[in-house]
Amino acid sequence: MNDRQHPLVSVVSVNYRQEAITCDMLDSLRQILYPNYEVIVVDNGSNADQSDLFRQHHPEVQVLRSSENLGFAGGTNLGIRHSKGEYILLLNNDTIVPPDFMAPMVEVLEQEEQAGITSPKIFYYDQPDVIQYAGATSIHPVTGRGTKIGHRMQDDGSYGEVRPTALCNGACMLVRRRVFEEVGLLPEIYFMYYEEHDFCEHARQRGWQCYYTGTAYIHHRQSMTMGRQNPLKTYYLFRNRWLFMRRIRQDFRYYLFVCYFLLMGVPKNIVRHLLKREFDHVQSILKGIGWNIQHQKINPYEHIN
Numbered sequence: 001m002n003d004r005q006h007p008l009v010s011v012v013s014v015n016y017r018q019e020a021i022t023c024d025m026l027d028s029l030r031q032i033l034y035p036n037y038e039v040i041v042v043d044n045g046s047n048a049d050q051s052d053l054f055r056q057h058h059p060e061v062q063v064l065r066s067s068e069n070l071g072f073a074g075g076t077n078l079g080i081r082h083s084k085g086e087y088i089l090l091l092n093n094d095t096i097v098p099p100d101f102m103a104p105m106v107e108v109l110e111q112e113e114q115a116g117i118t119s120p121k122i123f124y125y126d127q128p129d130v131i132q133y134a135g136a137t138s139i140h141p142v143t144g145r146g147t148k149i150g151h152r153m154q155d156d157g158s159y160g161e162v163r164p165t166a167l168c169n170g171a172c173m174l175v176r177r178r179v180f181e182e183v184g185l186l187p188e189i190y191f192m193y194y195e196e197h198d199f200c201e202h203a204r205q206r207g208w209q210c211y212y213t214g215t216a217y218i219h220h221r222q223s224m225t226m227g228r229q230n231p232l233k234t235y236y237l238f239r240n241r242w243l244f245m246r247r248i249r250q251d252f253r254y255y256l257f258v259c260y261f262l263l264m265g266v267p268k269n270i271v272r273h274l275l276k277r278e279f280d281h282v283q284s285i286l287k288g289i290g291w292n293i294q295h296q297k298i299n300p301y302e303h304i305n
Contacts, residue, residue, distance in 0.1 A: 006036040007110070009102060009174070010085030013093045014042045014075035019053055021221065022093040026058045029091075034102040038062065040079040041093075045069025071191035072170075080185055085177065090196075092171040094221035096125060104216040105174045108162055116179040116208030117200060119168040120216035121150075121159060132220055134159035135212035138166040139197060141253040142260050144241050146197070149212075165212040170196030171220045179203050187247075193233075194240040201248050231280040238266070239288030246292070262289075 011029060015022040022041065029039060041054055043065045051063045064078055080088055087109060089102070101120060108118045122133040134150030146167060150159045173196060183202045186195045200210050245257045266285060273281040 006034065007086040007106065008084060009034065009037040009087045009089055009106065010080075010083030011037055011039045011089045011091055012042070012076055012079035012083060013040070013091045014044050014072060014079070015046070015054075015093050016044050016069065016075070017046050018093060019046075022054070023057055025091070025093050025095055025097070026054070026061060028096045028098075030058070030060075031099045032097060032102055033099045034106070037089075037102070038084065040064065040083055042066065042070075042075040042079045044071075044075035044078075071188065073186035073188045073190055073192070073195040077185040077188065080180060088175050088177060088180065090170060090173045090175065092220065094125075095171055096219045096221075097172075098217065101216045101218055102174075104162075105213045108211050108213050109174060109176055112209070112211060114207065114209045115176075115211045116203050117168045117173055117175050118211040118213045119165075119171075119173050120213050120218055122169055122171055123155065123217060123219050125219040125221040128219055129155045131155055131159065132222065133169045133171075134214060135163065135165035136167040136169070139201075139244070139248070141249060142256045143265070144245050144257050144261060159212075160214045162211065162213050162215060164209050166210065167197055167200045168210045168212075172218050176208075179208055182206055183208075190240050190243065191236060193236045194244045198244055198247060231284040234281045235284035235288045237288075238269075238285045239291050242289070242292045 013022065013025065026039065026041070039058075039061045041061050041063050043051060043054070043063060045066060045068055051065050054061055054063045062082065064082060066075065066078060070078060076090055087106060091097070105118050105120060109115050119133065121131065124130050124132050131150040131153045133148050136149060137147045139146045149165070183199065183206060187198050190198065204210065242261060245254055249257060266289060270282050270285055273279070273285070
C-alpha cells in the first residue's frame, strides 16, 4: 500500500432476525488489524428493535433500524447512505473474517486505478478448506448463468493471486465510493439475489474493473437468512434471473435467453422439483415467471433505488 494514511473503510452489514450470527461476525471484525474503519449494521425488519442488543455487545458499531424489511439491496443502501468511508465494504452478516483480510483488498483498489470493486477468496464456514468463490466468469448471454471459479474445490494453495474477474461476490465486496456515485446504489427492484451481479455489470459498462483478491479470504455461512431449500429463495432466483437479463442484455441475445429460459431452463427445473414432490418450489418458479410477464411495461433499465 502507498504511504498515504490508511483510507477509511465503512463496513456495511444487514441483519434480518439473526442477532447471534450477526454478533459472531461483529466479534470477528473486532479483531481485524486494519486501523481505520467504521462498522454500520442495518437491523432490517426484525420483529423487535435489536439496536440495544448490538450496542450493548458492540458499542463501537453504528446501528440503523428499519421497521420494514427492505431486502438485502434496500437494507445495504440504507447503510451506504450513512457511511463516510472512501471505500465501502459490503459484508454479509453470516461471514467470519480473519484479522488480516481487509488490507490486501484496500491495497488492490489503491494500486489499480481502474479497479472499482474487489472480493476475496471465500471458503465455506462448515468446510473451512473448501472454496466457495475464487472469482467468477461472466453471466452467459443465453443461459443467464455464471460460474464461480474454484467452486467446491479443496484448497491446495491455488487461486492465491490478484487478478481481474467478471463478477465480485456480494458476501464480501469492497467498493470505491466513486463507483456508487457514478453507477448508483444497489438496484432495489431485485429485493434479494442478483443485485450485486447487476451492480458489477453496470460498473464494468462505465469502465470500472472487478478484481479478485486471492491474498485475502473470509468464511461464509451460506444461505443462513433464506435457507438452502426455501421456496421464497427459488422465487427470487427465477424472478431475478429473467429480470437481470432484461436489464443487462439489450440486443438480440436477450431473446435467445428468453427462448432458452422458457423452453429449457424452466421446464427442466419444474420437472426436477416435481420428481421430488416439491410442489411449493414449482409454484415459486411459476410465480417468478408470472411476475416478469406482469411487469413487462416497467422500464427495467432504470437503476431503481
